[in-house]
Amino acid sequence: MPRISEKGKLMPASPIRKLVPYAEEAKKRGTHVIHLNIGQPDIKTPAVALDAVRNHAIEVLAYSMTEGSETYRKKISDYYAKNQIQVEAQDIIVTTGGSEALSFAMGTIMDSEDEIIIPEPFYANYNGFATASGVKVVPIVSSIENNFGLPPISDFEKLISPKTKAILICNPGNPTGYLYSKAEIQQLAGLAKKHNLFLIADEVYREFAYDGREHYSILQEPGLEEYAIMVDSVSKRYSMCGARIGCLVSKNKEVIQTALKFAQARLSPPTFAQIASEAALETPQSYFDAVITEYVERRNILVSELQKIEGVKVAVPQGAFYCVAELPISNSDDFAQWLLEKFEMDGATVMVAPAAGFYATPRLGKNQIRIAYVLEKEELVKAVRILGAALQAYNE
Numbered sequence: 001m002p003r004i005s006e007k008g009k010l011m012p013a014s015p016i017r018k019l020v021p022y023a024e025e026a027k028k029r030g031t032h033v034i035h036l037n038i039g040q041p042d043i044k045t046p047a048v049a050l051d052a053v054r055n056h057a058i059e060v061l062a063y064s065m066t067e068g069s070e071t072y073r074k075k076i077s078d079y080y081a082k083n084q085i086q087v088e089a090q091d092i093i094v095t096t097g098g099s100e101a102l103s104f105a106m107g108t109i110m111d112s113e114d115e116i117i118i119p120e121p122f123y124a125n126y127n128g129f130a131t132a133s134g135v136k137v138v139p140i141v142s143s144i145e146n147n148f149g150l151p152p153i154s155d156f157e158k159l160i161s162p163k164t165k166a167i168l169i170c171n172p173g174n175p176t177g178y179l180y181s182k183a184e185i186q187q188l189a190g191l192a193k194k195h196n197l198f199l200i201a202d203e204v205y206r207e208f209a210y211d212g213r214e215h216y217s218i219l220q221e222p223g224l225e226e227y228a229i230m231v232d233s234v235s236k237r238y239s240m241c242g243a244r245i246g247c248l249v250s251k252n253k254e255v256i257q258t259a260l261k262f263a264q265a266r267l268s269p270p271t272f273a274q275i276a277s278e279a280a281l282e283t284p285q286s287y288f289d290a291v292i293t294e295y296v297e298r299r300n301i302l303v304s305e306l307q308k309i310e311g312v313k314v315a316v317p318q319g320a321f322y323c324v325a326e327l328p329i330s331n332s333d334d335f336a337q338w339l340l341e342k343f344e345m346d347g348a349t350v351m352v353a354p355a356a357g358f359y360a361t362p363r364l365g366k367n368q369i370r371i372a373y374v375l376e377k378e379e380l381v382k383a384v385r386i387l388g389a390a391l392q393a394y395n396e
Helices: 006-010 020-028 047-054 070-082 097-109 125-133 153-159 182-195 253-265 271-280 285-307 332-342 377-395
Strands: 032-035 092-095 115-120 136-141 164-170 198-202 228-233 246-249 322-326 348-351 368-372
Touching (some): 006 125, 032 377, 047 271, 070 246, 070 271, 092 097, 092 253, 097 228, 097 246, 182 198, 285 322, 332 377, 348 377
Parallel strands (some): 198 228
Antiparallel strands (some): 228 246
16 A cells, blocks of 8 residues: 655644544534634724625736735835835845745745754644644643743844744644733844844734834844844635635845746746735725724633633733633643533633643643634623533642
């Protein structure tokens, strides 16, 4: 019998999606499953984006440019300018989601067995992208005790080896909701320049910054032009996860020219999705103001309700729409599966994402879960009350 690759065996299963079969079985039993496990916003996609596709005049659905349409890239650069990020259309490659942008970034700057340092917990698919590229993830632990803030720079320096090529951050963070300050970005910038490393920032949640805080991009930092690679996406910003449009942005010309070769190998990003994404750039600020207000209210309710449960510790998110909660249990994978297989309250249960899959260090996060607060407030309250009752039953 032919054998699959070692790389294939090493590819990690998604901690977010691996429980889906259990959720589907629960639904077949008639149990209402409240999804706290996936970052699919329930906010409506801007009508201007959907209308642009409905009203198109395309007669031949042709390939687009490999790097994305020029008009779209120019409008993206205008959008960034409004956010104090000065880049040109030629600094941008449109990708099939932020995921492809990250894969292009790793392929562009890293060879097999090279190392990338990532503060953990981190977006679980970083492990998958690294495995697919033959890259070694070197994790550096951030702690719930300080809200998952940036670890000391001295801890980063201890991990740098001749194989280290880059540092990767998610800002604001998935799964933590942590928003790096300008001072923290400057510390990372100094480290990148000192050790001649690339600094990659996944900034797909840029708009989601709370409590008067402002997002500071690595592309705003002077002197970082040759080191900075930014990954972006329309998925969360405009509630357009299904569009699968993102981009890779860098002022390093060699990075863009090399990434373009990877882009050419997959031909082009999808045309209709680019049309929708280009139109979405016309979304008025009032849309974002309303969305931010809604997410802050959801966050406040979620954190408040979680803090009422004995033994639960929760990090307070400063951005994005996720939080990590530490539970009075030893194995959140087992608990998450048990919730779907064995527990319900008033005909409902909850689906959470076990946090161990967001760590690269074995055994870390085993008593933590990630919660996505992308549901209406009443449903969030109900979900946390079910969670509280479930913890009591599980521990008994």
